[in-house]
Amino acid sequence: MLRRNNAARIQQTLNGVETMTRFALAVLALASGVYTYLGVRGLLDGTATFVFFAAIIYSAAVSVAIYAFWTFMLRFVPIVTAGVQRIGLFVTMAIGCFMIMAMSSWLNAAALAGSAALEQHLAVTLQGYVQDLDEAHSNALASQSLLPDVQRASERFARLAEDERNSGALTGTTGSGSVVQLLTQMSAQMNELSSTITNSRAEVQGQFDQGSAHLARMRELVSGTGDVGPRSDEFAAEVVQLNAIIASLQETGVAPSVKRAAADLSLGFIAPVADGGTTDLVSRQDAVMGTVRESVAAQSAALATAADEILAQPKVEPTRFVPLSSAEAVLRYWSDFIPSWAGAISIDLLPVVLVLVLMIAYDAMRRETSTIEEAETMTAAEMIRAMDLYRQLSGKPMVDPGIVEVAPAEPAPPIEEPATMPAGEADKPAGTDATVTPLDVTRKR
Numbered sequence: 001m002l003r004r005n006n007a008a009r010i011q012q013t014l015n016g017v018e019t020m021t022r023f024a025l026a027v028l029a030l031a032s033g034v035y036t037y038l039g040v041r042g043l044l045d046g047t048a049t050f051v052f053f054a055a056i057i058y059s060a061a062v063s064v065a066i067y068a069f070w071t072f073m074l075r076f077v078p079i080v081t082a083g084v085q086r087i088g089l090f091v092t093m094a095i096g097c098f099m100i101m102a103m104s105s106w107l108n109a110a111a112l113a114g115s116a117a118l119e120q121h122l123a124v125t126l127q128g129y130v131q132d133l134d135e136a137h138s139n140a141l142a143s144q145s146l147l148p149d150v151q152r153a154s155e156r157f158a159r160l161a162e163d164e165r166n167s168g169a170l171t172g173t174t175g176s177g178s179v180v181q182l183l184t185q186m187s188a189q190m191n192e193l194s195s196t197i198t199n200s201r202a203e204v205q206g207q208f209d210q211g212s213a214h215l216a217r218m219r220e221l222v223s224g225t226g227d228v229g230p231r232s233d234e235f236a237a238e239v240v241q242l243n244a245i246i247a248s249l250q251e252t253g254v255a256p257s258v259k260r261a262a263a264d265l266s267l268g269f270i271a272p273v274a275d276g277g278t279t280d281l282v283s284r285q286d287a288v289m290g291t292v293r294e295s296v297a298a299q300s301a302a303l304a305t306a307a308d309e310i311l312a313q314p315k316v317e318p319t320r321f322v323p324l325s326s327a328e329a330v331l332r333y334w335s336d337f338i339p340s341w342a343g344a345i346s347i348d349l350l351p352v353v354l355v356l357v358l359m360i361a362y363d364a365m366r367r368e369t370s371t372i373e374e375a376e377t378m379t380a381a382e383m384i385r386a387m388d389l390y391r392q393l394s395g396k397p398m399v400d401p402g403i404v405e406v407a408p409a410e411p412a413p414p415i416e417e418p419a420t421m422p423a424g425e426a427d428k429p430a431g432t433d434a435t436v437t438p439l440d441v442t443r444k445r
Helices: 002-041 048-076 083-167 178-222 228-252 255-267 279-311 326-332 334-349 351-368 370-376 380-394
Strands: none
Touching: 002 048, 002 083, 002 334, 002 351, 048 083, 048 351, 083 178, 083 228, 083 255, 083 279, 083 326, 083 334, 083 351, 178 228, 178 255, 178 279, 255 279, 326 334
């Protein structure tokens, strides 16, 4: 009896929550349709009217499809008990869930996290441009590392010219001659190269400051408020100007100029004619100028090698900014918006929980009522036959006679008294015969 009571309670509960189940399913389908409309609106192009009606039709189709699919699942999955058929329904439900995710869930995620995903895209692009500007600035300033070598070579030639002029340290003869003239010429060329490198520093710094200003504006656009669409367009405009500055920085480097100047030191070396008054002085001047030639060639090779190392550095390839829609941004940066994806998928797939709950409830109800399955299929003839068999076996009536109401009897016909009665029986009251059952005719029905 208790098991049958539990089964009845389960059935009553299922009947009670049926309206709530339909209402919840309708609300979930409607919510999915609304967010689908918000997501698909950003993917369509055309006039405002066309976009509106196209998005409305698509979202309505999604809502109807979700409601119809889960209604079928809620109706059929709990009542199917055969293993093969239930597995088939589960496979069908899995396919339907995948299709719902494909046509609705990712659009729901785009509606929930589309703006944040676009800002994430702008932030990632901004980080790439910051790195590009730093690399271009570093490459442009790499030529400044040649400045100490050039200045040191210029000072060495100037010092040798001064020593030769004052004390004749190279030729043994004081005064200004061919050697002093040559050393002074080499020092002047080194000073010109040093000035070129120094002047390029100010130009590089100015361009870097302009690029930094564009980056600051891009940061404001990324962290700003309001609609992300206009901010994305302005961000793209800043990207164009920043790319131009990065390209200019790569052209501002003086490493190629240093390499050409170093080659000119060696290839364009012009030694003056020895002007000594004696043959011995002339020979000494020629020897010193040969030594100077070798020193200039060594200095030229060193500067050319350093310039080649700078030029061997890879050029900066500016980051390419590709505008994305909100749905594309959500798909690209999905790992950063897992909570939004979970919420979008839960709206569409929450009825799976309802299907499982109903399936468990129906299975429990079937187990509770499994002991009276025969009674549920018994016919009236079988019931009468069973009652008759019980009466024969037990020898007891099916109904207690003490509670059976007896209908009033018909008036009995008068009894003719015999002329003579046996002795002793005249004293017995009438109606006390053991074979006659007295009836209470005054008892109401």
